[in-house]
Amino acid sequence: MANQLSRLDQIFSALADPTRRAIVMRLCAGEASVGELANPFAMALPSFMKHIRALETSGLVQSEKSGRVRTCRLSPDALLGAEDWFQQQRAVWEARLDRFEAYVMKLKKEKERAAAKRPSRTTKRKGAE
Amino acid sequence: MANQLSRLDQIFSALADPTRRAIVMRLCAGEASVGELANPFAMALPSFMKHIRALETSGLVQSEKSGRVRTCRLSPDALLGAEDWFQQQRAVWEARLDRFEAYVMKLKKEKERAAAKRPSRTTKRKGAE
């Protein structure tokens, strides 16, 4: 019955929030407790914890509690999933550009060939502007 | 008064939706009309148009209308912003790993120096493999 979000959905929507991006950025520099993480933000703890939870269910962040303090760290291969997606898109995109370039080249060659056969036409386009 | 979302917010939340990601993927392969784009989706047109709008205000997609058909294309440097963000995070992350490795190396050296002063201990350590 649950909505079964895909991993990418969760990662991207986790990163869509500036607070959560800031947390990720902070955690890139090393692990930290919830309290430390929450400190810079003018936000009630329970609200803040929701962000942590969102990051955790997206798989970007892991945490573990020892005593009464919960320590958070970035999941090692966390950002890879999203980064891969970009690279795949870029691959398709660049393949298309290559094909487009090839196409343009072909057009150009055809034009040149045509020009060789009808030099008068190519040298001067009639009064069109 | 408006909420003034950052560009990254918009890009990531645009990409957080599977429909919109599919649109982006499709557009990587070349431009298309709204109708063509909407075709594969079982969704009313007005709903679909909202997705196009979201992609457009995020800057990922551009479109222009000629006659009665609106043609959409991926903005050339669209995905770059987001990709950059990942790369910056990775840079910080990797710097930290380097520092961590340096730290481990330092510990190791200190241990070795200590071992040199108390050789009896080191020999034992060897056997402990």
Added chain:
DNA sequence: TAATTGGTTAGCCATGAAGATAACTATAAA
């Protein structure tokens, strides 16, 4: 043992996002 600290649970509210339908506009085709 009492007080503090660090998080957690539960529940409330306002806003926004994702979908739908219905009715409309403007261009193209018959």
Added chain:
DNA sequence: TTTATAGTTATCTTCATGGCTAACCAATTA
């Protein structure tokens, strides 16, 4: 000139999100 196509606008419903407070553990510290 009618009809069909391709979007657009307006409005409604539902559900998710992001924030809050209040009350509640469970470890530390005094």
